[in-house]
Amino acid sequence: MDRLDARMLDELQRDSAQPIAAVAETVGVSTSACHRRIKALEADGTIAGYAARIDPAKLGLALHAVVEITLTSQSKEAMDRFEEAVRGFEEILECRLMSGQADYLLRISARDIGEYDRIHRACLSRLPGVSAMHSSFVIRAIKDWAGYHLR
Secondary structure, eight states: OOOHHHHHHHHHHHHHTTHHHHHHHHHHHHHHHHHHHHHHHHHTTTOOOOOOOOOOGGGGGOOEEEEEEESOOOOHHHHHHHHHHHHHHHTTEEEOOSSHHHHHHHHHHHHSSSHHHHHHHHTTTGGGTTEEEEEEEOOOOSSSSOOOOOO
């Protein structure tokens, strides 16, 4: 990947719905060259997909939680069981294997504390091998993730 690819990726992270011609104009290449490069970045997996960023408030999701999970065992089998169970709950938006105090970090969004309680009882409490669970609630977002810094 060269500087031109990085500039195209910056543009696509900013607005992936813009026409290729607009990306090409911004980075200073022809539309066909831009299209070829973007297709190559898609083919090699650098661009893993495209998605719309949705305002959670517009969906009524006012509560955002980060849940730290510690397992009773860090064996491969215990971790595999936990990770497979996490994949089965659409209420769990993200799950990351961590170093440090907690084994996993989960991200959950809910309409309110009552819905979070339902998610806790129906999903989180059913995850296998959990020895400790600590939930923290987001008070307000200071800076939302908007893509990787490439320059």
